[in-house]
Structures are given as C-alpha cells and as structure tokens.
Amino acid sequence: MRRAPILSLSIALGMMPALAMAGSKLPQMDFADPLTGAQVVWMAIIMIVLYFLMSRWALPQISGVIEKRVSHIADDLETARQAKAKAEHAVTELNLAIRNARENSQSAIADAVNAAKERARAQSAELNAKLDAQIGQAESDIKAAKSQAVAALGPVARDVTSSLLLRLTGEAVAAERIDRTLATVLA
Amino acid sequence: MAQESAINALGQFQLTTGFGPVGRLVEFTNSNEMMLLAAAIITVLFAIALRHRAMVPGRMQGLAEMSYEFVHQMVDDTIGHEGRRFFPFVFTLFAFILVGNLLGLFPYFFAFTSHIAVTGALAVFVFLLSTAVGFWYHGLGFFKFFSPPGVPGWLLPLLIPIEIVSFLSRPISLSVRLFANITAGHVMWEVFAGFMIMLVTGLGAVGVVAAIIPLGLNVALTALEFLVAFLQAYVFAVLTCLYLHDAIHLH
Numbered sequence: 001m002r003r004a005p006i007l008s009l010s011i012a013l014g015m016m017p018a019l020a021m022a023g024s025k026l027p028q029m030d031f032a033d034p035l036t037g038a039q040v041v042w043m044a045i046i047m048i049v050l051y052f053l054m055s056r057w058a059l060p061q062i063s064g065v066i067e068k069r070v071s072h073i074a075d076d077l078e079t080a081r082q083a084k085a086k087a088e089h090a091v092t093e094l095n096l097a098i099r100n101a102r103e104n105s106q107s108a109i110a111d112a113v114n115a116a117k118e119r120a121r122a123q124s125a126e127l128n129a130k131l132d133a134q135i136g137q138a139e140s141d142i143k144a145a146k147s148q149a150v151a152a153l154g155p156v157a158r159d160v161t162s163s164l165l166l167r168l169t170g171e172a173v174a175a176e177r178i179d180r181t182l183a184t185v186l187a
Numbered sequence: 188m189a190q191e192s193a194i195n196a197l198g199q200f201q202l203t204t205g206f207g208p209v210g211r212l213v214e215f216t217n218s219n220e221m222m223l224l225a226a227a228i229i230t231v232l233f234a235i236a237l238r239h240r241a242m243v244p245g246r247m248q249g250l251a252e253m254s255y256e257f258v259h260q261m262v263d264d265t266i267g268h269e270g271r272r273f274f275p276f277v278f279t280l281f282a283f284i285l286v287g288n289l290l291g292l293f294p295y296f297f298a299f300t301s302h303i304a305v306t307g308a309l310a311v312f313v314f315l316l317s318t319a320v321g322f323w324y325h326g327l328g329f330f331k332f333f334s335p336p337g338v339p340g341w342l343l344p345l346l347i348p349i350e351i352v353s354f355l356s357r358p359i360s361l362s363v364r365l366f367a368n369i370t371a372g373h374v375m376w377e378v379f380a381g382f383m384i385m386l387v388t389g390l391g392a393v394g395v396v397a398a399i400i401p402l403g404l405n406v407a408l409t410a411l412e413f414l415v416a417f418l419q420a421y422v423f424a425v426l427t428c429l430y431l432h433d434a435i436h437l438h
Contacts, residue, residue, distance in 0.1 A: 038214035055275030
C-alpha cells in the first residue's frame, strides 16, 4: 500500500525536470543574460594565465623531475650492470686461477713423483753396482781360495801317496812319477 | 511545492556575480570564481609538487606526476610525436575541466562545465585550433581530409558532404556532451533530494523511512558523478587529441 503514493510521486517528480525545462528556460540557455557571455571572457583570461603557468613553469619542471629520475634509474641500472659484468669477470678469472693452480700443482706432483722415481732408480742402480762389485769380489775371492786349495791339494796328495806307497811297497817312488800320475788323476 | 523544488533544480545553474561590488562591476560571475579556484588548485598542486622535487615522490608530487604522465601518454598515443607541442594545451584543458567537474560535485559549489556557453567556447576553440593546425600543416591540402582514401569516385559526391557535416558537428557534439552530462547529473541530484523533502513533509514518519530510497539513489549517483566528472574530462581531452591528430595526419 505504501508503494502506490511513492510510485505516483516518483513519476510526478520524474516529470518535473522535463516540465521545468519546458516551462522555464535553463539558465544555461539564457543568452540574453550578459553574465553568460561575461563568464566566457573571464574564462578565456583565466585559461590563458593557467596555460602560461602550465606551459612555462609547471610542466617543464615536472618533466625535468621525471627525466632526472628516469636518468638516475638508468644510471643505477648501468652501474649495476657494470658491477655484474665485473663480478662475472672476476668469477671467470677466479675459475681460471683455480684451474691454473690445479694444473700447476698436478705438474708439481708429477715432477716430484718423477724425481723421486729417478732418485730411487739411481739409488737402486748404485746399490746394484755395489752389490755386483761385491759379488764379483766374493766370486774372485772364492776362485782364488779354490785355486789355492786346489794348489795346496797337490803336495798333500803327493805326500800321502808317497807315504802310502812307502808303507805298502816299502820303497820310495820318485817324486816326478807321482806328480805325473796325480796330475792325470786330478785333472 | 513540487513546482518549487523542480525550479530549484535549475536554480543551481543560475549565474550571479561574485567578488562583491567589484565583481558586479566587471561581471565576474560565480562560475568564474570556480574557474579561478580550479586554476588555483592546479597551480598550488604543482607548487607543492615542485617544492621538494624528490627522487621518490610524495603524495602531491605523485599526483602531479601521475596527471602529467597520464596526459602525456594520451597525447603521445593519440597525436603522435608531433603532439608534444600541443601537450601543454591539452593538459591545461584536461586539468581545468576535470577540476571544474570535481568542484561542481561539492554542495553550494558551482559546476561551470554545466554551462553550454563555457563548454561551447572550449569546443569552438578546440575546433578552430585543430582546423588552423590542419591548414598550417597541409595548406589547402587539408581539404583532402574530406575525401577519405580508398573510396570509389562515384561515392565521393555523397561522402564529401557527410564528411563536412561530421567535421562541422564536432564542436557541437564536443560541447553538448560535457554540458549535458554535468547538467543532467546535477539536476537528478537535486530532483532526488527534493523528492526526499517532499516525502518527509507529505508522509511524515512513513516518508522518513521511504526517503531512504532517494537517499540511496543519490549516494549511488554521487559515485556515478565522480566517474562522469573524470570520464567527461578525459573524453574532452581525448577528442581534442583526436581532432589534432586528424589535422596533422589527415586520417
């Protein structure tokens, strides 16, 4: 029930602007009013002043501020880029240095190993030579001892033979004969 | 009583003189007061924004820079590189209309963009400027603007008058669009507000409850009017750019 008056009122009110505009003139359309034209003249003055304020003062300054910021950011980015490049360069150098150091140390190790092997080989060669010399010495000593012993065997054999022959036969055999016989036996 | 409130709905557009007897003498109107206020607000905004020139902008500086870059982008996109020389003009126009529209939304303030004489003067200036720019860039070759390229010859007698009429209607559509939008919004506001008063005086306690409906409508309308205030300023500026683009590039 409450809706009906509201609805009718709203319809009536909705018509009002149209009725009012049809009946009374819009103040905007009242071109007889000198103020309608006067406001445009004053607007022109205000806008010209505003235009010069904006174009000569405000906008170039703001543009300068913005450009300064943009160039500042660009500079910072450039600095960062350079720093990054520098860092990357440093890293490559470091890696190179590490590789060089590794190679150097490996060659040093190889050198040391080779030197040690060389030294060991020289030492063993020296030792072998010494041992060979000692063996040669010992062999010649043995040979000398053997020939001494063999040389010593002749007179003993002759003495024993002559004394045996003397006991068995009771006569002495000539020493040259025994020697001859012994030489054939012992040879 | 209904008649009275309806008439009052248009009373808000009534021009009077401002600034006392001096204003009356030089016919400085209440609408000019608002124009002066708008210009002052724009100037003060830039004065505050330019006080620090901070690398990291504060609110006011941010607002000034945002408006600068917004219009700059619009001019660059719409007109192209040659648009730079018109940027201060478009910016002044946009800022002036936008602040004028926004000021008009405040109670007891005057919406100067609701006057067809004001919007008409602006539109006619834009029209004359773009036409002058067209002739300045192309000389008499600007008349080629009325015959779009790639159109068969037999169509030209039909097309050229249409193009001329559409060209000449530009200032009318430009001015009426802004004037009508602002006027309509303000009239609706006042009609709904008058409706509330009528409900309360006519229906008493029931009317107070019922008045919530037009109040809600007015609240929604306020949001819409803020959108319209921005949108119409933007449309005016974009169309100005577009007309200048046509004048410079022909098509």
